[in-house]
Amino acid sequence: PPAPGQFSAAALQLLEQEKLRRVVDQLGSEATWAAAWHELASRGLDVVPVLLDALERREPQIRHLAFRLLEQVTGERLLFDANAPDADRLRQAAHLRARLD
Numbered sequence: 486p487p488a489p490g491q492f493s494a495a496a497l498q499l500l501e502q503e504k505l506r507r508v509v510d511q512l513g514s515e516a517t518w519a520a521a522w523h524e525l526a527s528r529g530l531d532v533v534p535v536l537l538d539a540l541e542r543r544e545p546q547i548r549h550l551a552f553r554l555l556e557q558v559t560g561e562r563l564l565f566d567a568n569a570p571d572a573d574r575l576r577q578a579a580h581l582r583a584r585l586d
Contacts, residue, residue, distance in 0.1 A: 501531075502534065502535060508521050508524050508525055509536070509538075509551065512550040513544045513546050518550060522550065525558075526558060529558055533558065533585055534586065536554055536558070537555070537581060537582045537586060540555075540581065541578050545567055549567040552565045555581070555585075565578065565581060
């Protein structure tokens with residue numbers, strides 16, 4: 486076990502994912518989306534799981550930017566319609582998750 490005051494690798498990974506989720510939240514704001522985009526892009530493939538989660542969010546702007554960023558960090562052309570009806574969007578997100586996760 487880790488020494489007192491130290492976190493396990495798994496705990497540190499969870500903390501990092503939560504921090505990245507808060508940055509994803511900032512994609513929804515005109516004032517903060519650009520800085521959030523650059524912060525997430527700088528993390529490379531480490532952001533794929535939180536971007537996949539963001540594809541299922543209610544906010545269309547967050548879904549759209551998360552998808553574009555997912556394409557950028559993976560270097561792949563992907564299929565996803567951020568404005569599709571919920572059932573279609575969730576099916577597309579599940580397909581991307583199976584492919585990228």
